[in-house]
Amino acid sequence: MKSDTPLLDVRDLSIRVAGVKPLLVDGISFALDPGQTLCIVGESGCGKSLTSLALMGLLQTPPLSITGGTARFAGRDLLTMTRQELGHVRGDRMAMIFQEPMSSLNPALKIGEQIAEAVRRHKGVGRDAARARALQMLERVRIPAAARRLDAYPHELSGGMRQRVMIAMALANDPELLIADEPTTALDVTIQAQILDLMRELQAETGAAMILITHDLGVVAEMADQVAVMYAGRIVEKGPVAQIFDDPQHPYxxxxxxxxxxxxxxxxxxxxxxxxxxxxxxxxxxxxxxxxxxxxxxxxxxxxxxxxxxxxxxxxxxxxxxxxxxxxxxxxx
Known part of the structure; x- marks a missing residue:
């Protein structure tokens, strides 16, 4: 879906770690339209995850710091927002799925409580309404016996089910932008395919834009509209997925x-x-x-x-x- 103004417009984003002169992320730029999927691909350590954490305001500072660039989301620069302003956007209008749900979910809280917390934080509804929304989301991501799973703890679920919970939590407030950082890395190939199919179906339903971070070119071919190839902190090639696969032009x-x-x-x-x-x-x-x-x-x-x-x-x-x-x-x- 093409729009006159991108939903997300990142320009010259640069990230540095204290004590190291070269930039870890060096002046990268890309744009994303509503409903579109951008895959950022590259080897481990190329700066993919740092980019996503910078957009979400989750960089560990120090030692990391953003040294330049803009990231305009729906017209506002994410990089200049206050912590409070980011808190209103993050988890509501934009959300993130992390690659290892066992370390991202709170092991001491039932999964229904964790989803409901995100709903209450941003929608201002009561406990019953938030719990009902959590149940709706678990059913939406096809978790069997969803009503019973509401009161399960993360360790009681399989890896694939935990990832479905992460997707349910990310989509609970119908965000306009979803960032998924290696969402299928820890899963076997059958579950990977199910999770990717689910993400694609839910994206089609909601119209959300998605940044999918991966090192798997098979995932890129299946999911992407646009591709950005990163190497050592720089984007070395980007364009429509068909162009990149049919006529790659960078040696990397x-x-x-x-x-x-x-x-x-x-x-x-x-x-x-x-x-x-x-x-x-x-x-x-x-x-x-x-x-x-x-x-x-x-x-x-x-x-x-x-x-x-x-x-x-x-x-x-x-x-x-x-x-x-x-x-x-x-x-x-």
Missing amino acids: TIGLMSSMPSLGARADRLVTIPGVVPQAADMPAGCRFASRCPFRSGICDTVPPLSSVGNGHDVACFHAPLEQAPRPKAVSA
């Missing part, structure tokens, strides 16, 4: 896709990306992927801007489009 994106296993017989070994992600304190001054890139040249010692290669598809690589780039060189592991 190509490496990620080439390393995906496929169904059926496979004659060759999976492709690997040589080298390792640089440590935060050792980030190079130019392109952060350069040391691992077969297209590297002298110009890569400067920072490549995100530039359009057409059809809403942007890439941060001096050699894009890669079809016209010089023959790639071998890179040692």
Whole structure:
């Protein structure tokens, strides 16, 4: 769904950790329309979760701090809101699903109480109405025997059921923006598929925009409208999901896709990306992927801007489009 004004418009967001000069998240920008799903993809440590925590106002400060940028949600900058203002927005108009529900749910409270608390906090209803809403949400996420589960503690539920509770809690106040940080990481593949189907169905019902943070390209292909690929704190490629999958233009994106296993017989070994992600304190001054890139040249010692290669598809690589780039060189592991 395309709108004239994005629901969320993030520009040049930068995050630093005390004592380290290079930025952990370095000037990233993206926009999200109502009803749209943006998948932020990349390896562990690339800054995906930091980005989501910054938007929710949940960064641990210190040692982390936001050093620049804006994040306008429905016209207001989340990064300049007071704690009280954020408290009114968070859990109501925007909500988050965390990757490990056992550490996110309060083990000492029954799940019905935890969902009802969010409803009472933002809707100003009484205990009975809030409990009724909690029951409605448990039924909505298809938890069996929902009335009985209202009085269960988190440890009495399976991992898949706990994740459904997290989804119910996040959607209890019908938020306009839902952020899901690796919501299926700790689940087996069958339950993963069920959770993703549930999220997609509930999003279609509510019209919420969603940021889905993942390292799983299979999830991206299934869920995304737009994709942002992050590497070492920077967005290196972004655009419509079909464009990214059909015509990836950053060497890192190509490496990620080439390393995906496929169904059926496979004659060759999976492709690997040589080298390792640089440590935060050792980030190079130019392109952060350069040391691992077969297209590297002298110009890569400067920072490549995100530039359009057409059809809403942007890439941060001096050699894009890669079809016209010089023959790639071998890179040692």
